[in-house]
Amino acid sequence: MDWFNLPNLPTPVKVLFSGYLLVIGVGLCMAGLQIMLTHGMADGKIGLSKDDIVYSYYGDRSGSRLEGMLNGAMKDKAPPEVRLDIIKWAREGAPEAEWEPHFKQVFAQHCVMCHSNVPGIPNFTHFDEVKKVAKVNEGASIESLTRVSHIHLFGIAFIFFFMSLIFSFAVNVPRKLKILAIAFPFAFLILDVLSWWLTKLNPGFAWLTIIGGLGYSIASTFMWFTSMYQMWILSRNGKVYGNAWEADL
Template sequence: MSDLRALPLTFRALFTSFLILIGLGYLMALSYLFLVVVEPHQKNGMGLIAGIDMKYHGRPDSSRLEAALRGQMADRIDQADRDRILEWVRRGAPQSGYESVKPIFASRCVACHNPRSGLSVPPLDSYAALRKVTQTDQGPTITQLARVSHVHLFGISIIFLLTGAIFALSRITPWIRIVFVVIPYLSILADIGSWWLTKFNPVFGIIVVISGAVMGLVLACQIFIPLWEMWLPSPWASDHPGRDPARAG
């Protein structure tokens, strides 16, 4: 099998376009993670690990609504209105006090948080709906974790199949290539497995961060090295075409 530099120009253009877009997609995913998980919790004096813990373990000492108002929804409502809602929630969210906070939800929340919006967010358009999110936050349900897990297992595995296949054509030392095509799949298992573990014990939140970092580092290598080899001389080439034992047979 020929090396990347020897591929026809059409294939090099195809692989280059794919790798660049995958890299941009990953950067967008990191940006989303920062805006949704990291930044809102930083504003409340919480670090990345604490944000991960809250996302998957919940806050048994806090309601889902309070966690959202202090986290990812903190910038959607002003301080005075937020304090009024939190004060009502901490009193047990009694129906007798609903009328005092109903206008806040109507003006700030209901546009998105209603059954007709088509968004996968809880409705906040009635007292009955609010009661469900003012209860203690236990994190995502088993059903929700199963749904998200299978989507990520399928999707990320396919991405690494494609980037790994291109990377496998590089001239990096064969054993390094083997390590770099296997590690992403181990990281996926560790990452998604730690979601489930963090659900029951927040101490596993650090594994989510570590496995995600390893996954990102390997993806960067699987993108950068083939791009370099397709268009520039590779100073790390370990062999010559046709003499690669990893490609034999």
């Protein structure tokens, strides 16, 4: 199968591979945007930083999740005096005695439009749900880390597997570089997920999350562009290339 490499593939196979790469490329961009809009706003500032990682996984243990959100992503959802009133109540332990006569109406006016209809976020029509986020922010729970970790590992591994499989048919790529490019996304994926657990224990490990994310992003971007270039641009020169694995030794 000397012909089986990216430049020499039949057009239907190129379309199949390219369709997959295009969908995955857009999906990864959307994933990056989602990270910027969630974790990237954890410290109340636009852009992903070490503090965002710390707040997301270790937490801001100087205050509650509720306070952190009111000073961050939810800052524009209520007037300053209302936010300060809620923060003061949360710092006092969110006593239930003040819920019915006052704070139930405050939350109904400013929060429940989303926090009663959007799945996956606390329902602020119930005091018990508010009480949970009014506690000191200790970051992600063990339960949520376990759930997100196994979903992330299984899902992203499938993406990298098929992307790496397509890239393995590339030509004129030094063998060592090809091996590293294929191995790096999996290695950095493991580092990324492991860093969440380490950051939960110690905020000093937050840098590993950024390194892991950058590592597999760079490697997958290299494989994506190399594969698309060889299928649709390099193949136009009319040259017939040899075995994709032996020619690059």
